[in-house]
Amino acid sequence: MTEQRAAVVGAGPGGLAAGMLLASQGYEVTVYEKQPFVGGRTSRVQLGDYRFDCGPTFLMMPYLLEELFASAGRSVHDYVKLVELDTLYRLRFGEMDFEPVREPDRMVERIEALFPGNGKGYLRFMKEEEEKFRRVGPLLQRPFARLTDYLTSPVFAALSRLHALDTVHGRLSRYFTDERLKLAFTFQAKYLGMSPWACPGTFTILSYLEHAYGLYHPIGGVNRICEAMAEVIKEYGGRVLTSSPVERVLLEKGRAVGLRLAGGEEVQASHVILNADFGTAMTSLFEPGQLKRYTPRKLEAKKYSCSTYMLYLGVNRRVELPHHTIMFAEDYRANVRDITETLVLSEDASVYVCNPGVTDPTLAPEGKSALYVLMPVPNLSGGIDWEKEKTLVRDAIIRRLEREPELAGLSACIEEERITTPLDWQDDYGVYRGATFNLAHSLDQMMHLRPHNRFQEAANCWLVGGGTHPGSGLPTIIESARISTRLLMEQDARAGVSPFAPKSNVRQVPAKEAVLWK
Incomplete structure (x- = not known):
């Protein structure tokens, strides 16, 4: 044989x-x-x-x-x-910090402390999304090669829970009254490179999965x-x-x-x-x-996803930020519109910082930090001149980071640095249009x-x-x-x-x- x-x-x-x-x-x-x-x-x-x-x-x-x-x-x-993170992430809305956790009782306490009256909405969201995932999950494990693949019992069981004609933001508006709390459960649409105001409501399961199963860091x-x-x-x-x-x-x-x-x-x-x-x-x-x-x-x-602008920073001091921090733009919807529709760089952009050294000491020398910084940006369909803009964007991000108390004086502490732009994603990694989240x-x-x-x-x-x-x-x-x-x-x-x-x-x-x- x-x-x-x-x-x-x-x-x-x-x-x-x-x-x-x-x-x-x-x-x-x-x-x-x-x-x-x-x-x-x-x-x-x-x-x-x-x-x-x-x-x-x-x-x-x-x-x-x-x-x-x-x-x-x-x-x-x-x-x-694999190490489970106790706090999922820090979400910074202006001067307010919200740190979601996996345990329902603690999560309700944190929601009520910052967004009074919304704790019940969280519990309802988790209960309804659990049933949704039970029905939708099997569709992620089977092929859809023919139209007849829709004519199966798992598909019929999931239809009423797909919410495909709604949006992620629309679905979350059924549970929460505070816009910041809605964003805390809708920003995960960025994992698909999409706007929560356009992403099908099916994908509210992304935030459910984080809260139901937790986030893990591999050492x-x-x-x-x-x-x-x-x-x-x-x-x-x-x-x-x-x-x-x-x-x-x-x-x-x-x-x-x-x-x-x-x-x-x-x-x-x-x-x-x-x-x-x-x-x-x-x-x-x-x-x-x-x-x-x-x-x-x-x-x-x-249709292709958005792209990302990356900064990898080797910093010669220990940074006390949480493992994951997301700093939301003041007008998050306008920021998302710039990324996915008008395809321009936002003057006020959202920034994500990963500081894994608080969990994993193997990634940087003792007493130092390896900071991963990501800013969602348009893919290469937008025609942005990245050779011209990459240093300007880098400097703007550093200024934004230095507004955080834990990152004050950051620019003087950088020992190693690398930038990856959408053009680099395309040329160095073979990513079509620099769309880092694919189709x-x-x-x-x-x-x-x-x-x-x-x-x-x-x-x-x-x-x-x-x-x-x-x-x-x-x-x-x-x-x-x-x-x-x-x-x-x-x-x-x-x-x-x-x-x-x-x-x-x-x-x-x-x-x-x-x-x-x-």
Whole structure:
């Protein structure tokens, strides 16, 4: 029997999760990554002795990660130490600080202290969203390749709870009267790169998930999760090849048969898994004219998320900010409108600061801090001249940060620094239009209307990552890998094609045995 070979393009979390699952089932897996490191937008940034997460800075729903590793015969806790944060984040509205927590009783106390009369709304929100997630959650675990996929009992059970015709902000207005409290439960739409005034009401589950399941920090950074998955692939005999860019997906008679690497070498594969950024993959990995659904014109017409301006700062003193701090613009709605509609830089912008050193001492030298600073900005559709603006934006952000008592005099304490603009996201990381959260999650780009896990343009080609169903964000990217690999293996089973027997050199650890550190 010929061993089934899976070639994975991109060592982001989706590609690594898919590679890990397939390798554990006996597939010969090779992951090709153009960068000299794994992770993509979930990689590590190293500046001298300071270490930063490149993109995502926390983990939600750790049980999904436990299930993923258990499916591959591993326990994630043998590779990664997860620490739950007691306070989810500090939200700064002008002079007011609001610090949400996971425990309902403490949360009600904090709400009533700052927003009297809204505690009951919080409890109602959590109760109703729990039922919503119970119904909607199964839709995130199944493919939507055909219209008939809607004609199932899970879909019918979820319809009344989808709230797809409402908006995230509209839904939260049913629970809270204070605009600041609404923003505390709607800003999570930014995880999808969208405005809460435009994002479908389905996605109120994002804030529910934070409050129901908590936020976790992996010691060493979120990038440790990607490194752990790469380790598992190698343990099962797979390969993760960094500094190995892919030039083309090879097609024969409408079927993916392998890859051509940038150096000209061609490799054969039974299956190709695409974890490259969706827009970039469609425009660069196929011969012109091969794709009919995703021509350059059709890609231009799609909706894309906002982008982010990043500052990674190595600071020569200990900073006492909480792990996560969000400083809201005075007129948050105008700020969001600038980012998503008028596509200009806001004079008064919202800024997010991650200060993981208060939880994790491994990221900076003793007595120093590795600060991660993010400002949501328009993607490259806005035509902003980033070569001209990047230093001006940097200086404006530093001035804003220095208004915080804990960050006074910050500019004189910076030892290491790196800037990433939307242009850098595009040029250095291959992110189409610099849209760091991938395709937008508008109604016309969800479920069946989102690129399918089984790639429609080529047989034996599969999509994983934020550009396919169920969407962007680490939990849904993990689900995309589980969906795509399940479809792949089911197809092989129907065809009577099987990989060699799964390797079994470790005990499979059920998720229920896992222990989380707190």
